Amino acid sequence: MDSIFTENLSKRMYLDLKQLEQKVNDKVLKAALMRRGAESIRRTLKLREITPHFLALYQQGSIGDELFKNFEIHSRLQEEELKEVAMEAESIQQGWATTFFPIVQEICFNEALRRRLNVLDDRGVELNKLWNGLHATATATAAEL
Template identity: 55%
Template sequence: MAEEEPIIEDMPLQKISVFTPIIYVSIVIGALILFSIFYRRKRIAKLQVMKPFFPPDLPKEIYLQLKDQDPKPDEKVLKAALIRRGAEAIRRLLKLRENNQYITLLYQKGSIGDEFFDRFKLALKIQELEIQELVQEAETYKQGWAPTFMPVCQEVTLNEALRRRVNAIEDRKEQLAKEWELYQEIEASITN
C-alpha cells in the first residue's frame, strides 16, 4: 500500500523492449481466453447436471432404436413410431406452453428459484427444437408430409389424453371407495 511513491525528479529515458507490450497484450488476452474457457466449461457442466424437466422420452428412444436397426424395419413401422414420437413431443410442448404463464408468475412472485425457471425455459427450447427435428424427419419419408403429419400427431395426443381419463375412472372409483369404506357396497352393486 505504501509503495506507491513514484520518483518524478529525474526521468531518464528508459528503453523498453519490444516484447514488453507483446507480453502485456498476450497476458491480458490469455487471461481473458482462460476465463472464457473455464466459464463456458462451467456453464456446460452446470447444464449437464441440470435435472431434465420431463422423464425420459420413451417414444423417441423407440423410434431412434428402430431407425438404427440393421435389417431396417418396414417403413410403416418407422412412420408409426415417428407419429408416436410426435404425439409425445406435442404433449410436452402443450404442457409447457400451458404452464408458461404460471411458471412466469411464480418466478415473478419469487416462489421458485432461478434454477427451476432456467430448467423450464430450457425444456421449452428443447421441445421446440424437437418439433423442428420431427418436421425434418417427416419430410425424409415423403415430401410434403409435414403439414399433415403435425395434425395427426396432435390428434393422437388428444385421443390419448381422453383415453387416459376414461381409463382412470375405474381407478378413481376404487380409490374413493376405499377412502369412504364403500368398497363392498360397490362390489355388490357391480355383481348384481
C-alpha cells in the same frame, strides 16, 4: 440439470429403429415417428400450460433463477424436438409434415381422453366397492335390530 419430463421413450424407440442395420418396414418407422410426434405434442402442450404459472412464481420470487433458466432451456429443447420431428417426417415422405402434425395431435388428444376415461372407470370400481361395503354393513345392522 434435472429434466422436467421423464425420458422420452418414443424418441428413443424411433431412433433405435432408424439405426438398426437391417431395413425396417416403412410403416413401422412411420408409426414410431407418429408416437414420437404425439409425445412431442403432449410435452409442448404441457409446457405451454404451465408457462404462465412458472412466470408468476418467478416474478413473485418463489422460484430461483436456476430453476427458471432450466425451464426456459427445456422449453427451447422441446421446440427443437418439434422441428426435428417435422424434418424426420419430411425425410420419410416429402410433404408429409403438413398432414403429419394434425394426425399426431389427434393421437395425443385421444390418448389424453383415454387416460381420463380409465381414471373414471377405476374410480367407479372403487366407489362401487365402497357402496357395497356400506350397504352390507347397513343391512347387517338392520338385521341385528
